[in-house]
Structures are given as C-alpha cells and as structure tokens.
Amino acid sequence: MREESASEIAENFFFVPDEFDHQSGLWPVRFGSNTAKQGYNVGPRSIPYYSLHFVRNGQVEFDYGTGTVQLVEGDFFCMLPGHSYSYRMLPHTHPLQMTWIAFDGPQANRLMSWINIDLGAPFKQKQPAPELQLTLEQLLRSARGQHPSHKLKRYTLLYRLFEQLCETPAQEELELTRGPNEWIPKSIEYMKTHYGEPIGIKHVSDHIGVHRAHFSKLFTEHIGINPSDYLRRLRMEQALRLLQHTSRSVLDISLSLGYADATSFTRAFGQYYGRSPSQARLDR
Structure with a gap:
C-alpha cells in the first residue's frame, strides 16, 4: 500500500x-x-x-x-x-x-x-x-x-x-578463532551423518572450514584415532550390523556405505575384521 x-x-x-x-x-x-x-x-x-x-x-x-x-x-x-x-x-x-x-x-x-x-x-x-x-x-x-x-x-x-x-572471515582467521573443541564435534557429526556417502576426509575438513592436515593432526590428538580410521570404523560397524541383522545383499550394503562396488567393500571389510562379509553373516 x-x-x-x-x-x-x-x-x-x-x-x-x-x-x-x-x-x-x-x-x-x-x-x-x-x-x-x-x-x-x-x-x-x-x-x-x-x-x-x-x-x-x-x-x-x-x-x-x-x-x-x-x-x-x-x-x-x-x-x-x-x-x-x-x-x-x-x-x-x-x-x-x-x-x-x-x-x-x-x-x-x-x-x-x-x-x-x-x-x-x-x-x-x-x-x-x-x-x-x-x-x-x-x-x-x-x-x-x-x-x-x-x-x-x-x-x-x-x-x-x-x-x-554475514561477513565471512578468511580461512586463517576462522582457524585461529575457532578451536578444536568447537570443530571436532562438528566433524564427528558430519561423518556420522554422511558415512553412507562416498566422502573422504577432504569433504569433512572443507565442511568445518579447517585445513586438512591441521584437522587430521588435532583430530588424532583429541580422539586418539585419525579421521580416516574413524570414518572407516563407522562404515565397518554399520556393515556388520546390516550383515548380521538384515538380509540385504553384499552389493546393496556396499553401495549404501559409500563403496563403488562389492569388490572394494569386501576387500575393506576383510582387512578390518579378518573375515569376509559372507563369513560374518554366518556368524550371527
């Protein structure tokens, strides 16, 4: 009016x-x-x-x-x-x-x-x-x-x-003003939310706005495990749950956890648990 x-x-x-x-x-x-x-x-x-x-x-x-x-x-x-x-x-x-x-x-x-x-x-x-x-x-x-x-x-x-x-500060300013007590929990939440996607540590560090090397060093110091292994653990624990408590195929589980195919998933699962996905399913 x-x-x-x-x-x-x-x-x-x-x-x-x-x-x-x-x-x-x-x-x-x-x-x-x-x-x-x-x-x-x-x-x-x-x-x-x-x-x-x-x-x-x-x-x-x-x-x-x-x-x-x-x-x-x-x-x-x-x-x-x-x-x-x-x-x-x-x-x-x-x-x-x-x-x-x-x-x-x-x-x-x-x-x-x-x-x-x-x-x-x-x-x-x-x-x-x-x-x-x-x-x-x-x-x-x-x-x-x-x-x-x-x-x-x-x-x-x-x-x-x-x-x-919003005034976006420079990358260096962000890392100085926000300490690991702020961005490490955010990185963990990001990985827990998106571990089923084909993400890597670069995706995580970009999300929280911290240089990858700096992020990996401080994450390892605070959590006791490097972020790559933390992300792998999330995927493998979920894989084991799906194998032992559902009838979903190995290929379905592979693609649902961010792997390109069943072969790469089976290799990663074997390296982590020392047994194949099929053997893990029989052990339920």
Whole structure:
C-alpha cells in the first residue's frame, strides 16, 4: 500500500503468519520503503518483532537508547523487539530513502548474532553492495503476490539477505578463532551423518572450514584415532550390523556405505575384521 503523508511517501506490505510460517524458523512481518521529507522523525517507539532498515540514500540519525549514530547509504540499523528507538532525517541533506524488512520467528535471534547485531550496537556501517540492493528490491516485489510460490520466494530471498549480510572471515582467521573443541564435534557429526556417502576426509575438513592436515593432526590428538580410521570404523560397524541383522545383499550394503562396488567393500571389510562379509553373516 503506497501512501503519502506530511513526512514521507511510503509503501508497506503486511503479512500475517499462518501455520506454515509458525512451523518454520523465520517469517516476514512487514516489508516497505520510503522517501522521507524534511522534518521526518520517527519515535521513540518499540515493536514486538525485528526490523532491519537499510539506507538507500541520504542520512539518518539513529538513537538506540545507549547511543546515537549517523548512518548513510549502504548502512543499516535494526529495531530489536521490546526496545525503544528513534530515528530522523538529518536536516539540509539529500532526501532520506530507506527499505525495511521486518520479521520474526525462533531463528531470528540467532540470525542477528550471525550478522553481529546486538543490543549494544544494533547497526552496521558498510559499503553499498549492488547484490544486497537487488535482493531488497526482489523482496519488495515478492510481497505483492499471495500464491504459495510467492511465499517460497520470500523465504528464499529472506535467507539470501542474511547470507549477504554475514561477513565471512578468511580461512586463517576462522582457524585461529575457532578451536578444536568447537570443530571436532562438528566433524564427528558430519561423518556420522554422511558415512553412507562416498566422502573422504577432504569433504569433512572443507565442511568445518579447517585445513586438512591441521584437522587430521588435532583430530588424532583429541580422539586418539585419525579421521580416516574413524570414518572407516563407522562404515565397518554399520556393515556388520546390516550383515548380521538384515538380509540385504553384499552389493546393496556396499553401495549404501559409500563403496563403488562389492569388490572394494569386501576387500575393506576383510582387512578390518579378518573375515569376509559372507563369513560374518554366518556368524550371527
């Protein structure tokens, strides 16, 4: 809905979460954009949801309770639920233009932490990014439709927006800031989830964002077994369970555990247990 008042020309789109939305982790509440007029001033006010405001042009002064900051094109601020904020267009500047994306859901607080927004500093000063502006424009366009395809488009774009707002640190910085107590459990969970796929240790190290050699060394030190042997153990223990408790063929089991064929599986099984899959099945 496009409306003009004494202080702005604004367009707003409002959403009411349905059962599908509540079953997800994040849902839209309100999208909009404006062109402010001289004297534009909002607040103090609080809202029960999250609202990201992106500056497209001009300058805005944002008062977040414990401080005040002036934001320009490319910057954004966030109104966090239950807290009071004010913002205003600075006088004698270019017309202020903003786009806002309001949302809620159980994932919202985690997403805020991922983009480094918190109560002490609910804003970011960034260089304008064309791809981010494109996503905002697409979000506004998606708000005009009510078909399920439009809903799915809004979800896709909303997550894309957060992906673009995340600042990805360099590989070396990741390894310095995240110790093995954080990424070793993640590597184990990855292997337990995907040992049935044709994955190797390079897949695991890429998943956790740690250099392969560094990962293998520290994994072995902490777990007492190298990651290749750990992955092999997962596969062999599952193979033995399937052989002794199901009637599935050796080929079926081989392909279900990431092996290219029954021959390579039989060879690996024999090296691990000292007997063939057929002998292991007879021993049940």
